[in-house]
Amino acid sequence: MPIKVSVVIPVYNPGGYIEDCIASLLRQSLPDDEYEAIFVDDGSTDETPERLDRLAAEYPHMHVIHQEGSGWSGKPRNVGMAAAKGEFIQFVDNDDWLGDEALERMYDYGVANGADVIVGKMAGKGRPVPRELFRKNRPHANVENAPLIDSLTPHKMFRKEFLDKYDLRYKEGRRRLEDHVFVTEAYLRADNVAVLSDYVCYYHVKREDASNAGFQRFEPVGYFNNLREALDVVEELTEPGPLRDRLFRRWLRNEMVERMRGQRLLKLPADYRQELFDQIHKLVVERFGPGVAAGLPTTQRIVADLIAAGRLADVEEFARWESQVKPSGVLDDLAWADGKLTIGYTAEYKSGGEPVLFRTAGGKDLLVPPLTQAGPDAVAPLGADTPAPLAKSKVDLVIKDRATAAEFFQPVEFTREKIPVTGRQGHFRHVFRATSRVDPLSAANGAALDAGIWDVFIRITSCGWTKDTRLGAVRGEGAGQGRRAAVVGSPARLFLPFWTDPHGNLSLEVEQQTDRIAYEFAGLTSADVTVTTDPGRLTVALPFHVQGESEASLKLTDAARSRSVALHGTLSALGSGEAELRTDLPLEELAGARWRLELVLPSTAGGKPVALPLALDVRADGGVVVKRLPSAVRKPARSRSGFPGAAFLRRAAGRLRRTLKK
Structure with missing residues (x-):
């Protein structure tokens, strides 16, 4: 069977971090004879060489090459490429790992779309990864129609024939940004780049000791000389004009302006800060025309222009203000409808706890940064005018898997409002x-959504800021009233919105990861249970949302005699947004005992019994009395939108209204 994918992994002293990488490669859904992994040991001095030799001896598709240390990742990647037999080559770092189906999905997607480069969705474990690029699948992407330039790390899949055609290889030696040079040329030469965004293919990991090469402080002169090589590639393969300016803007924004903003700048030692600024200023003046900075958002443009003007003191002043700018959000409403969780919220930016202000002048919206007069006056293109393109600002809602850091944008509808500030014309x-x-x-x-805990964030993009904040700690009464579990889908699955402890933020639990669902039933009383005889039937009113009908069951346990009975029933929606479970009740079988109730909800992973604070006393003659038991779980924390027991009282009122209607 021809090899479809060769995975090349440069290795240097990863210690235990390589185990996750190895495990992910062994778990790949591609058959073992359709892919290979090539570990290139670049002079490791820890126990890794022996570990890799044992791996290669045990698994025929795992290979290891040992070489003297070269000092950086470029040479081992090139050595791995030379040894690769696959149709495609995927690069992985030794402290990262792949999704279990990554190679199969990326290969199939690349072949289906005739791609020379396949970019799989990334998740960052403690380190940033591109976001906008992975908002959707992009089967036919290039640097003009997609933000490919935002992703220049090497962790992609490349067609080997394409790499050989253009002799694409990494620059070798101890250097920085060799991946920028390689990936930029690949993007610009590829006939097609396919971006796969509906599955997390690559997990980019920051070590706990922060010893990843990319986190080490660099020497500014060498770093920006290496950056010039990436700019040289762009100049060679593009014509002067808007596209080249837009590509250059990526390095101005990420490698220069962002290093001069907020705490990232202020926490640097003063002497290193000055050295870094001097090299950035030199490169900006040397290589970037006015069209590069002109396309930046407001705050980034301010910093870029101050850099070009050589005004480090003003850059620092602006950084001190920006370091206090944070997004804020209020959760206004929360409710299930038709199997979807509707989340209503209000958001804005604040600095030092106070709203960021804007003003209107000359028909324009302007940001009001607290620069001294010297700062803006020193920047000719900027002057005192800091235009804020608020019509381009936006807010997103993102859910993020707490275990894997995978994140996904959710549909959003929003309006922008200008709220006048009292006393400031x-x-x-x-x-x-x-x-x-x-x-x-x-x-x-x-x-x-996979089973797990998904945290809810809002992300505000405005004026050059793109920042996240959790949602829910500040919330309105409607949010507290609407928060409840839901059973949706076929097969049915359980979803539980909840407030985190102690901050009270909104998260979503999928498929009973904890015993948190038991809290939802802590307020049940005997009034929530209806029992009829001849024939025996039992109905339990439950405080959660159900889409249509699904199966569920009750487990009845007679603790005194160590026996249990499973009652299978139907879970259906009530008009009030609540649900009820109906089951047959075999009274003869249950007679003469007290039965504790446990609820077993639908789950693709097999539902776990949830204790209810209820028991059935079944007399010998078949009579039934429902008893309220002391709850085995603590009550949910007090909500900012109500008082303990408020949800129970609302449910009781709903049941009373239904009874009166009958």
């Missing part, structure tokens, strides 16, 4: 009012 706040609808059966870019 012409000044206003810029506020978003938004609604997102999370469908847990398609929330992962069309796929259902």
